[in-house]
Every structure is written in structure tokens, then in C-alpha cells.
Amino acid sequence: MQRQHSNRRGAVVAAAVLVGVGACGSGDGGGDAGGPAGDGTLTIATVSNADAERMQELSEHFAAGHPDVDLEWVTFEENELRQRVTTDIATDAGQFDVVMLGTYEVPIWAEREWLVPLDSLPDEYAVDDLLPSIREALSYEGTPHALPFYGESAFTMYRTDLFDQAGLEMPEAPTWEFLKEAAATLGEQGDAAGICLRGKPGWGENVAFLTAMANSHGGSWFDMDWTPQFDTEPWQTTIADYVALGEYAPPGAEENGYAENLELFAAGECAIWVDSTAAASYISDPDQSEVADSVGFALAPDAGQGKRSNWLWAWALAVPESSAQHEDALAFVAWATSSEYTELVAQEYGWLQAPPGTRTSLYENPDYQQAAPFAGLALESIETADPANPTDNEVPYTGIQYVGIPEFQSIGTAVGGRFSLALAGDITVDEALTESQWVTDQVIERTRFIEE
Template sequence: MKNVLCAVAGAAALLISAPSIAQTTLTVATVNNGDMIRMQGLTSEFTAKNPDITVKWVTLEENVLRQRVTTDIATKGGQFDVLTIGTYEVPIWAKKSWLVPLDKLGADYDVGDLLPKIKDAVSVDGKLYAAPFYGESSMVMYRTDLFDKAGLKMPDSPTWDFVVDAAKKLTDKSGGVYGICLRGKAGWGENMAFLTAMANSFGARWFDEKWEPQFNSPEWKKTLTTYVDLMKQAGPPGASSNGFNENLALFNAGKCAMWIDATVAASFVTNPKDSRVADKVGFALAPNTGLGKNANWLWAWSLAVPAGSKKVDAAEKFIAWATSKDYSKLVADKEGWAAAPPGTRMSLYKNPDYLKAAPFAKMTLASIDAADPNKPTVKPVPYVGVQYAAIPEFQGIGTSVGQQFSAALSGSTTVDAALAAAQSSTEREMKRAGYLK
């Protein structure tokens, strides 16, 4: 008995004297969409392999995330150790030295496997400043059963005339089915992401070569008129409050015959656990008007480290895990290959298991390839970016214009008044920022 007591006492002494693992807590700011929420659910896989790191999540609605993260990094607030940011912020913030270059992601990370367009969008001077978690363009998602019933056939590359005509024919308001669901919620990355891409296909542009705003052009008048008329005739009620998540819920509930939005939605609309219409969804390129541009954007939600962070090593370790090929395999093991984060790695689109499980894979890749941030419009422009102009002032300008256009959709102002207000407010801001004399 004495020996047993001695052994217990010795073990207790060892436990007391053993050094505890120093804990690093990473605070990650992210957007409240399905892929990011899935990543949170898998974080225990990371912490199990890295017991010295704890991950704390701050999950925010898209517009709020952008505001919080921008304010924090601009004021050096230090609230977050890992930021979820997009292709708009990366080059602007990197040039301001607000981001840490990600050059310690590990030898097996394979930066060369990243899709060239996505990699270029999150790099400056050949250096990666954010690691893409998923990449996307936009495309048409549509109900094959409703098209068949109406005797309609969706082309691989539809025109806006076709989409407008089909939306009207497919609308059955008494049955709770709307011909089309589109973003209406105000925000530079909400309704203006969609409307800017749509405007590109109509031959419109934000600015001419001299940075003069172009909302007084016939191309913008046609874009906004087509959008507002279409949504009033064939869209759901309250559309001016609907963003990505709201329209995803409507489509999955069987309320939308068509939805034009992010390609990343495809894995959710075809998942029987999420969608009532999972086995009745087809895909097509975003519409065009025959001018050589489709209404599709280019975006990547990416993970970055703010400059001045005291937790760079731990943050890079987490980012390397979350954006790796191994993470895609982890998702596939848990939820099937169709749920793997899309649009970032070439190897995913060469993986026969993924191609078999994801009927949307080829259309996603074709949509990403069709987007050209360096030549986004029919007429020449002085800016880079498909669904935004990559200048620091665009966040404020885009949000202001988005509010005007959302008001036109809700009926609280007219299309002409919204365009006039957009022209006036954008001119004022461009003069204040020194682009215009």
C-alpha cells in the first residue's frame, strides 16, 4: 500500500511540475455563409493537431463583416488575427502594407496548384497576400422540371432576352413560384455585385477613361430598367431585402425558377439535405446581350493576416490548413466531394471523384475562366475588377449607389431618379478624392 501511495504522489508531483502548453487564441472574422460555417464545424480537426492553438470565431453578415474588418485594419484595432476578405480588398490593402505576405504556408501547400485567375487576384508583385478558401464566378441556376413543363430549353449561354421571357412564363405567383430571384439588398458586394456584372453585359461601365461616372448613360438606363421591370413582374415580394442567403433559402424551398448568383451556391442547391429541389437543378453561363460580355463576376473569399499581428505563425498555420488540398479531402470524407470548397485549385477540377459528384463543376470553371478583371467591360475603363472598381473609394461609393438602386426596386424612387442620384453622389465623391477636377 505504501508503494502505491508513493507512486500516486510521484505522478501528482510530475503533473504539477510539467510545463503546460502555451495557448495562442486566434480570433477569426468570417462571413455567415455555408462554406465558412462548415469550416467552423471542422475546426476541431485543426486544434486536435495543434493543441497549443485555440480558435475563436466571429461570424458576421456580409455587409457587417466588411465594415468591421475594414475599420479594424485601418485603425490598427487588433481585434482579429485572421480576416476573411475578398479580391477587392487584397491588392488595395497589400499596397497600404496592411497585410502580411503569406510566404510560410509550408512546402506541401502547393501555391502552384491555385487557379491562375484566383491566385493573381490575391497576389501583388508575385507575392500571395491572402489564401483563397473558395473562388467563384456567377451563373444561372434553374429548375429543369419547370423548364420542361413549360416547354423551354435553357441554352448553355443564354441572352438576357431569353432569361426575361422565360422568367415571365415561369412565374406562378398563386402557386408561390417566382420566375427569377436576384439580389436586391443594398451593398457594394450585395446588389451592386450583381448589378455591376449585369451592367457590363449591357455595355455599361462605372467610369469612362477620365474617371467620369457613367450613370447618365443609356446603357445604365437599360440595365436598371430591365432589372427593376423583371423583378416587379417575375420576382418574389420584398426582393429589395434579399441578398445571397435569402435567395438561397428561396431557391432551396422551391420558390425560384431561376437564380443568377455565385457559383459557390451550386453545392447547396444540389444537396438533398439543404434543398427540396436538389435533383431538379441545371446550370448555364450568366446572361449576355451579344456584346461579348457575360454578366458574371470573379471573387474569392480568402483568409489573410493583418500586419502588426503578434500571432502570425499560428495564423499562417491555420490558414494553410483551411485552404489546403487536405482540407478539401476532409470535407469530402465528411460530407461528400460535392461539398468541397470550389474554385481555387486546379487539382480539384482534375479529380474524377469531384467531377462525378459535382454536376456544376465544369460550368463553375467555365464561368471563372470567362471573367476578366483586367478587361471587365465592353468599352475601355481605367479600373480593374469585374463587379467592382478596385479603388479604395469604391466601398463607400458602391454602397451609396446600391442604396439608390435598392430603393428603385422597392418602388420608393424611380429608375431615373435613382440613376440621377447615383451620378450626382459618385461625381461628388470622385471630385473629393481627386480623380476629377
């Protein structure tokens, strides 16, 4: 019991520190005063993934049209990117001129006037071509404050060859119960682990997966009075199923996030994977995936409660108010998210690698449809995701795989640690839920006190 008490306190302290960072600078608008003087160099902070690497490789095309602008790239693993960019913008440090961020941050930071509004895009940018749900998620009070680099939802990916060998047929709209049974059957074959799971702690890692999963079981993070709901049956079922699925996951699943599972699935180490629709282009590419010729796709699973576990997300590019080089930074953001950039990617790497989930015109393009047979299902998953109504219960927040409040970044990190320990077998499901309930309640109460 002493160990559990110590872990809880440590989680709350870490969460409270991050809540403080998220609260600083609120309402002061940031401004150019805190940033460095413009020197002709744009410092661009991005997540470390294949799409961002391609952007860096292709940036010579932007540089050719902007000879007076030098580009400096800083890439981070997903969790570190969020921490570094959040700290930089909240403290008005001005280290970055262009930042990659997601649908979670944009409305929160836009309300605090930390991001430059994108209200004067040229006609040729074709802002109306952006998928409506993605455009809305990156807007505040009707004005875009970031532009989508790529967008995604979640669906089910699976090995058609292993399913055939086991005499299984994947439904177009599977349930979690079916996936549990299939993972057990496939895991016993020994050719691959039954399922890949996000176990790495983080609000954008295992918590994203589990929040969407809980939604499909009828769960929510909070009720209408902002009382945490981890002591309810839907969360009990969710985490119990998660731990049960972990029995059929690769060893060390508690350390695997999106990037690790992407490599595992592409290497043939998993039979099923429920995750980002953006992964489809990688695992379908024979130059990168050993299983490209035996991958099938289905909708994200549900639990009979009226909601599937498909989320809505976009990695987007924005310009911090603290940057001293707004004009050049805005030009870069518009270039990297334009339809012309999409065509450039297609020319250099093929249509399969075109940034997905951003523009209607991409999904109407016959070349893309032919290269990406999963495109229709991915678009359906994006369009049916409803951040305003993430579960069948009434909730006081928006967001499917996250809760759209500043405190969630810290709470989710703390809670993610508990669920990762449960997956590893270091604590029980009940302990993980009890501690998650406690830490969430403590941070929410602390925030209420500060606001009062």
C-alpha cells in the same frame, strides 16, 4: 424633390465617412505595435455561411496539431463583416488574427502593407495548384497576400421541371432578353416566382449583381477620365431591366441578398436565379434543397455586347499585420486552404461540399466531377472572367462586379441604396440613376481634392 435632396446628402455623408476610414493608415504599414500582445488565442473573423461554419466545425483537427493555440470565432453577415474588418485593419486595432476577405480588398490592403505577405509557403502547400486567376487576384506584385478558402464566378441556375411544364428550353448561353421573357412566362404559372434577384443594398450585394449585368450591356462605372457613367444608355437599360425582372421576383426582393435568395431557390420559390457558382453545391444537395433533383445550369447571361455577366471572386483568409500572432495565424490560414482540408471536408460532408473554385486538382478529381455535375461549367465561368477587361470599353480600373479602388466600398453602398429603392418602386429608374451619378461624382471629386 425635398425628399430626394435629403436622401442624396445622407448618402454622400455616409460615403464620405467610409472613404475617410479607407484612407487612414495608408502607407504606414500597420505593424505589430498597435495590436494586443499574443496570448495564445487566435481570433478569426469570418462571413456567416455554410462553408465557414464547416471550417469552424472541422477546426478541431487544426487544434489537435496545435495544442497551445485556442481558436475564438467571430462571424458576421457579409455587409457587417466588411465594415468591421475594414475598420479594424485601417485603424490598426488588432482585434483579429485571421480575417476572411475578398479579391476586392487584397490588392488595396496589400499595397498599404496591412496584410502579411505569404511568400514562404511550404512546398507541400502546392501553391501552383491554385487556379491561376484566383491566385493572381489574391496577389500583389506577384506575392500572395491571402489564400483562397473558396472561389466563384456567376452563372444561371434554373428549375428544369418548371421549364418543361412551360415548354421552355434554357440555352447553354442565355441572353438577358430570354431570361426576361422566361421569368414572365414562369411567373404566370404560379408555381414559383419567375426569378430571384439580389435587391439588398450593398456593394457586395445588389451592386455586385448590377455591375456585372451592366458590363454585359456595354456599361462601365467610369470612363478613362474617371467620370461616372450612370447617365449612359447601358446603365439605363440595365436598371430598367432589373426593375422589370423585379415584377417576377418574390415579394420583398429589395431586402433579399445572396443568403436569402439561396434559401428561396432551395425551397422552390424561384424558377431562375443568376448568381454565384458557389451556390450550386447547396441547391444540388437533397439534404438541404427541396429542388435538388430538378436544377439545371447555364452560363451567365449576356446582351450581345461581347461580355457575359460572370464575375470573379474568392473568399480568402489573410493575416493582418496588426495581429500579434503571425506564426500561428499563418499556420491556420495554410491549413484551412490546403488540399488536405478539402479532402477532410469531402470525408466528413461528401465531395459535393468541397470548397470550390480554388485548386486545379479538385476539378481533375473524378469523385468531385461525379458529385458535382456543374463543376465544368463553374470552372469555365471562373476561367473566362477577366477582371482586367470587365467590359468591352476601355476603363481605368480592374474588377468585374466591383471597381478596384478604395472608394468603391462607400460609393457602392450609397448607390446600392438607390437601386434597391428603384426595385421596390419607391423611386423611378431615372431618379436612381441621376442620384447615383451625383453621389459617385461627389465622392470621386472629394477624393481627388484630398489627394491633391
